[in-house]
Amino acid sequence: MASEETLIVDCDTGIDDALALLYLLGDPDVEIGAVTTVFGNTDADTAALNTLRVLELAGRPDIPVAVGARSNWRGGSHLASYVHGDDGLGNTNLPAPTAAPSSEPAAELIVRLARQNPGTVHLLAVGPLTNLATALLLEPELPRLVKHVTIMGGALRHPGNVTPAAEANIHNDPEAARIVLQAGWPVTLVPLDATMTEVITEDHQRRLAATGSPVATFTASILDQYFDFYESTVFGERKAACHDPLAAAIAVGDVEPLLAPVVAVDVDTEDGPGRGATVADLRGQYRNFPPQEGATVRVVLETDRTFPELLVDRLCSAAPARRVA
Amino acid sequence: MASEETLIVDCDTGIDDALALLYLLGDPDVEIGAVTTVFGNTDADTAALNTLRVLELAGRPDIPVAVGARSNWRGGSHLASYVHGDDGLGNTNLPAPTAAPSSEPAAELIVRLARQNPGTVHLLAVGPLTNLATALLLEPELPRLVKHVTIMGGALRHPGNVTPAAEANIHNDPEAARIVLQAGWPVTLVPLDATMTEVITEDHQRRLAATGSPVATFTASILDQYFDFYESTVFGERKAACHDPLAAAIAVGDVEPLLAPVVAVDVDTEDGPGRGATVADLRGQYRNFPPQEGATVRVVLETDRTFPELLVDRLCSAAPARRVA
Numbered sequence: 007m008a009s010e011e012t013l014i015v016d017c018d019t020g021i022d023d024a025l026a027l028l029y030l031l032g033d034p035d036v037e038i039g040a041v042t043t044v045f046g047n048t049d050a051d052t053a054a055l056n057t058l059r060v061l062e063l064a065g066r067p068d069i070p071v072a073v074g075a076r077s078n079w080r081g082g083s084h085l086a087s088y089v090h091g092d093d094g095l096g097n098t099n100l101p102a103p104t105a106a107p108s109s110e111p112a113a114e115l116i117v118r119l120a121r122q123n124p125g126t127v128h129l130l131a132v133g134p135l136t137n138l139a140t141a142l143l144l145e146p147e148l149p150r151l152v153k154h155v156t157i158m159g160g161a162l163r164h165p166g167n168v169t170p171a172a173e174a175n176i177h178n179d180p181e182a183a184r185i186v187l188q189a190g191w192p193v194t195l196v197p198l199d200a201t202m203t204e205v206i207t208e209d210h211q212r213r214l215a216a217t218g219s220p221v222a223t224f225t226a227s228i229l230d231q232y233f234d235f236y237e238s239t240v241f242g243e244r245k246a247a248c249h250d251p252l253a254a255a256i257a258v259g260d261v262e263p264l265l266a267p268v269v270a271v272d273v274d275t276e277d278g279p280g281r282g283a284t285v286a287d288l289r290g291q292y293r294n295f296p297p298q299e300g301a302t303v304r305v306v307l308e309t310d311r312t313f314p315e316l317l318v319d320r321l322c323s324a325a326p327a328r329r330v331a
Numbered sequence: 332m333a334s335e336e337t338l339i340v341d342c343d344t345g346i347d348d349a350l351a352l353l354y355l356l357g358d359p360d361v362e363i364g365a366v367t368t369v370f371g372n373t374d375a376d377t378a379a380l381n382t383l384r385v386l387e388l389a390g391r392p393d394i395p396v397a398v399g400a401r402s403n404w405r406g407g408s409h410l411a412s413y414v415h416g417d418d419g420l421g422n423t424n425l426p427a428p429t430a431a432p433s434s435e436p437a438a439e440l441i442v443r444l445a446r447q448n449p450g451t452v453h454l455l456a457v458g459p460l461t462n463l464a465t466a467l468l469l470e471p472e473l474p475r476l477v478k479h480v481t482i483m484g485g486a487l488r489h490p491g492n493v494t495p496a497a498e499a500n501i502h503n504d505p506e507a508a509r510i511v512l513q514a515g516w517p518v519t520l521v522p523l524d525a526t527m528t529e530v531i532t533e534d535h536q537r538r539l540a541a542t543g544s545p546v547a548t549f550t551a552s553i554l555d556q557y558f559d560f561y562e563s564t565v566f567g568e569r570k571a572a573c574h575d576p577l578a579a580a581i582a583v584g585d586v587e588p589l590l591a592p593v594v595a596v597d598v599d600t601e602d603g604p605g606r607g608a609t610v611a612d613l614r615g616q617y618r619n620f621p622p623q624e625g626a627t628v629r630v631v632l633e634t635d636r637t638f639p640e641l642l643v644d645r646l647c648s649a650a651p652a653r654r655v656a
Contacts, residue, residue: 283608
């Protein structure tokens, strides 16, 4: 990652959010300026507590955590405890955090940091896009203040995961996603097309468990719940997709996509069977994706499928000791 | 094809409709009971005249042709002369037909033949689905009277061809397509996912031109217009997809799909970016597509890509003499 970048991670922690945070925290060159939370995998307040727990596990209680949207544009919130466990972290009962979330609302924090650090903030959003859309309404200049936006979300050539057409982060707030994806800022969208091919397995889990460090032991244990879900619902075997950590690795430049055209992306906000679908214009696929006027969203369609190794290496080598802020 | 089947071809002739008809007419074991026409590639009346021209070229002026819907469920009709030429047949100026269309409307003809031949009619629809939807409204028992329905239409994992999400036949009348795809009868849907991989090339065209028979000469000449469109808009080179002929070959059993799960299929009839999209539930793709209760639509996702050879062989061997009915 470019050293002049400050990362703001917007997440709904969540098993794979925890993996993404621990992946990033394991790189001394990555500067996380703040973490903001949103409803999704769990509620926004639990997501903040879980984020603080994970930060403390990694010895980084100094990173500010701000709570954001507790519901979507329409006032609803669908939570995914069936995927992430009742506590959002695979029912692993990590100790309660000693730190508390910031009193500053997530969207305001995003706007403030972007104003204070023009051209250097990289927004990494791995939950519903409600906080980012709110920040765009608070500060219409945000697209010019922010350096880049990387989003885990959407399904292009791949089926959705909550409906046949829609992926969970986008489906949780299609109206917000449409605002964010059409704001004209440089976005990298990491959809299921890529994340579902980067698969963490029981072999990886065994490696983590054998390592014995607090981070590796924790990540091995949260994978149990995740594998339960993926085995029964998706793959028919004990393995899981690396959604959020892959987006994190792409954001900081550790994973270079093999195919990632810049194309027009719309979000279906109607109430039909396509609600929450990311409608990307991939019609240029037979001509090497010629440029599309006005398009600013790079959609990651293929990666080389070796990321889980990198992720597990990083988690296994995480320092056991707490780092003093 | 099972010899007890009577095929009714519903089409909007059209370059690839003509190829499909000539492909079918070249098989003495295929019985075409009637051809019905609909707006789409061209208007419904021109489609009927073009169908008669093609039938007469193949020596089959005896097959009845009935005109159907001139507009879609909403009263509109978007024609594709930019793809198929002003005359719908690549501006090849085939002689005017000697026969005339039947006075019976297409949907009534479909219902009558289905009632007269219960359990033996196979509907092959390669245009917008307005006639089939109308027939379903005329005769609610139609799903039990008809043996099978094969449809060229839709885009599942593949981009659309008229919008990023929608294929032309479905987009031309999403309301009708929804009625047809949700009628509970056994349907084989042949979407762009399959047809875009079955590609006819300039080599094929040269083979056809060199053969010298009326059918081969005509098909070689109509491909010029088709290649113009595909070169400028889709492939960047002179070749074209075998949409309608592939559906015909699958209907009569000449092509066996490699991957064709039976899944729930909905059609997006909203006015958002997904209008006309075929929303198929492919979420079972990692588990070999487990059965879905109530699903009756087999979606063809992969074929072996050798069909153009079969098509050209058939067109090159078409008998030059007229067959007497």
